[in-house]
Amino acid sequence: xxxxxxxxxxxxxxxxxxxxxxxxxxxxxxxxxxxxxxxxxxxxxxxxxxxxxxxxxxxxxxxxxxxxxxxxxxxxxxxxxxxxxxxxxxxxxxxxxxxxxxxxxxxxxxxxxxxxxxxxxxxxxxxxxxxxxxxxxxxxxxxxxxxxxxxxxxxxxxxxxxxxxxxxxxxxxxxxxxxxxxxxxxxxxxxxxxxxxxxxxxxxxxxxxxxxxxxxxxxxxxxxxxxxxxxxxxxxxxxxxxxxxxxxxxxxxxxxxxxxxxxxxxxxxxxxxxxxxxxxxxxxxxxxxxxxxxxxxxxxxxxxxxxxxxxxxxxxxxxxxxxxxxxxxxxxxxxxxxxxxxxxxxxxxxxxxxxxxxxxxxxxxxxxxxxxxxxx
Numbered sequence: 588x589x590x591x592x593x594x595x596x597x598x599x600x601x602x603x604x605x606x607x608x609x610x611x612x613x614x615x616x617x618x619x620x621x622x623x624x625x626x627x628x629x630x631x632x633x634x635x636x637x638x639x640x641x642x643x644x645x646x647x648x649x650x651x652x653x654x655x656x657x658x659x660x661x662x663x664x665x666x667x668x669x670x671x672x673x674x675x676x677x678x679x680x681x682x683x684x685x686x687x688x689x690x691x692x693x694x695x696x697x698x699x700x701x702x703x704x705x706x707x708x709x710x711x712x713x714x715x716x717x718x719x720x721x722x723x724x725x726x727x728x729x730x731x732x733x734x735x736x737x738x739x740x741x742x743x744x745x746x747x748x749x750x751x752x753x754x755x756x757x758x759x760x761x762x763x764x765x766x767x768x769x770x771x772x773x774x775x776x777x778x779x780x781x782x783x784x785x786x787x788x789x790x791x792x793x794x795x796x797x798x799x800x801x802x803x804x805x806x807x808x809x810x811x812x813x814x815x816x817x818x819x820x821x822x823x824x825x826x827x828x829x830x831x832x833x834x835x836x837x838x839x840x841x842x843x844x845x846x847x848x849x850x851x852x853x854x855x856x857x858x859x860x861x862x863x864x865x866x867x868x869x870x871x872x873x874x875x876x877x878x879x880x881x882x883x884x885x886x887x888x889x890x891x892x893x894x895x896x897x898x899x900x901x902x903x904x905x906x907x908x909x910x911x912x913x914x915x916x917x918x919x920x921x922x923x924x925x926x927x928x929x930x931x932x933x934x935x936x937x938x939x940x941x942x943x944x945x946x947x948x949x950x951x952x953x954x955x956x957x958x959x960x961x962x963x
Contacts, residue, residue, distance in 0.1 A: 602706045613926050614946075614957065622946050636854075648674065687809045693717070694715070695716065698720065698746040699736060700720065704755075722739045724935075749781045752898025753898070754899055765796045769808075780809045781799065781811065790874075809830035878900070882902060891906055913931050920940075923961035
């Protein structure tokens with residue numbers, strides 16, 4: 588029997604071991620999935636498109652109508668000025684990330700990650716032969732350490748990855764911090780890949796700012812975003828990227844030789860979703876309420892320190908005060924009936940747990956009750 592390619596040896600699977608659905612008796616705080624149904628007008632449009640027979644091949648980068656809507660959306664919400672020809676709609680933001688890594692690195696090149704970072708970045712880079720370089724963020728607020736980033740740049744560095752609002756920490760980088768990263772990229776002629784999937788979920792006084800909207804940023808930034816989080820469309824697998832013309836050309840080649848395009852009948856549904864601001868705002872108000880409940884409840888538990896969750900729908904809590912490792916804590920919590928993620932599964936996450944407050948309010952209250960009973 589032939590051997591599997593060696594590229595899979597040692598390749599991690601991130602949080603996957605703790606994302607397996609537990610029994611119905613377990614409260615689940617693990618999955619980064621909106622706790623809401625997809626808005627009805629989006630579903631109705633997808634169904635209507637199916638019935639209309641829109642199931643054939645179409646424009647690989649996405650319909651011009653959809654790409655125009657994405658460019659308008661980026662202009663209105665994120666001050667990113669691009670045209671429809673600058674957009675590639677992808678089968679989820681994760682696919683857009685992979686294209687971005689392929690575009691910005693070659694085997695042996697280095698890419699800077701701000702640790703702790705989302706669990707899939709490192710294995711995706713390793714999969715294509717690039718080397719992730721982890722630069723720790725500040726532990727008091729999980730914001731970038733610009734001096735540390737600058738010191739980590741070598742002659743092999745090709746890209747800096749930015750994820751704000753951040754999964755897993757919930758940090759929202761300030762405009763000055765984003766400009767600082769852009770400045771480092773300009774100084775060293777580096778690419779920036781900006782994962783902006785949580786860009787509408789900001790709970791602090793300063794706004795989300797894209798590197799592509801700042802001086803020096805547009806010509807070197809690939810913006811990745813999508814429909815999964817803000818519109819509760821995770822299973823529909825819709826994302827997009829935009830960047831300079833040479834990036835878009837390479838992304839179109841990547842898509843043509845891998846996925847062709849996203850489902851044709853979903854393109855109009857995705858366009859309709861971009862106009863569902865009322866639903867997005869309703870979801871966000873509920874997330875803020877759930878955030879406050881989770882933050883207060885965890886802060887009252889012995890041995891747990893909660894850093895202010897500034898965006899997305901995660902809390903990254905320090906559990907070292909309990910005397911347990913994060914894995915011991917997660918295993919104990921599961922026995923108590925709560926599934927959460929030990930952050931030592933990713934580089935720089937040791938001593939922390941990640942919990943999602945995207946779940947329903949009842950699950951938050953019940954989980955807090957169970958943890959309190961266990962820890963006290």
